[in-house]
Amino acid sequence: MAVMDIFKGKEVLVTGGLGFIGSNLSIELVKLGAHVTIVDNMLPRQGGNLFNIKEIEDKARVNFSDVRNELSMNHLVKGKDFVFHLAGQVNHVDSMRNPIQDLEINCHGTLVLLEALRHCNPSARIIFAGTRGEYGSSVKLPVDEDHPTNPKGIYAVTNLTAEKMVLVYDDVYKIRGACLRITNTYGPRHHMAHDEYGVFNWFIRKAIDNEEIPVFGDGRILRDFLYVDDLVESLLMVAGTDGAYGDVFNVGTGIPVSFNDLAKRIVEIAGSGKEIFTEFTKEREEVEPGDYYADITRISSRTGWVPKTSLEEGIRRTIAYYRTYKKEYW
DSSP: OOGGGGGTTOEEEEETTTSHHHHHHHHHHHHTTOEEEEEEOOOTTSOOOGGGGGGGTTTSEEEEOOTTOHHHHHHHTTTOSEEEEOOSOOOHHHHHHOHHHHHIIIIIHHHHHHHHHHHHOTTOEEEEEEEGGGGBSOSSSSBOTTSOOBOSSHHHHHHHHHHHHHHHHHHHHOOOEEEEEEOEEEOTTOOOSSSSSOHHHHHHHHHHTTOEEEEETTSOOEEEEEEHHHHHHHHHHHHTOGGGTTOEEEESOSOEEEHHHHHHHHHHHHTOOEEEEEOOOHHHHHHOOOOOOBOOHHHHHHHOOOOOOOHHHHHHHHHHHHHHHGGGTO
16 A cells, blocks of 8 residues: 555544645645544734635535643544644744743644544544754765754754654553654645745745845755655655654755855745845844755655655745745735
């Protein structure tokens, strides 16, 4: 049986399922024949958008609740085969402005979910979506999973803590859990009201609006940019691989691209917009980790996953989506 075939007829819970990654994942799960339940608290500035699941609105169940709510989580995890945990405070800048909320959502919320599984459905499998920010500044490139973890911001600290919780519950309570450290991801269904969720999609918005694209510093910082469809496939392949549980996996392309080069390619493909250089804001400079690109040997060898979408193709698809549905995102 192919890995993707295992989701047919399965009961799946996606936390944060109205957000960028969660909605793309939910749509793919429905296509694969899964029975999908989405939970999202729709907090302002967190990226939740009902339009994101318009194409499956009559095929997925949506529960407006919060992962910190014990009664809700105890109820929602019952009978589920897989739990994809994507609910989290995802704004790097907000995590420094309001670190208590970040701790509450990312750590307390994850613990409530894990306790719900322990008491109400210990046979379910949980896949946690973390961040490459857990590594902090790179001491060697490419970055593999044994690289030191020295987070520079509270968001990365709370993600690393949540990851450790998932692994402890796997080890101690045998609740099968796998964790991903995800690189900068872009693509359709991303929140576009401001630039604090990710520079890539903000560059796309600026290009579509034929405005100046602000590149911080000298634009030479390297990043590993992953198209959301490839990320969704990695989540599914990890979930469907028995040998992936109890471990951590980098998810990225392994291909470094500078912000300067990224802005140039977006302008070229969009046929609009203009690159300019600007100084880092104080808030961004404090959490900027410098160059990063991933070593994806572990996930590729363990699950067979490799990214398929070129940067150019991903940019084209993303621009096409937002030009069609612009009014839903800004």
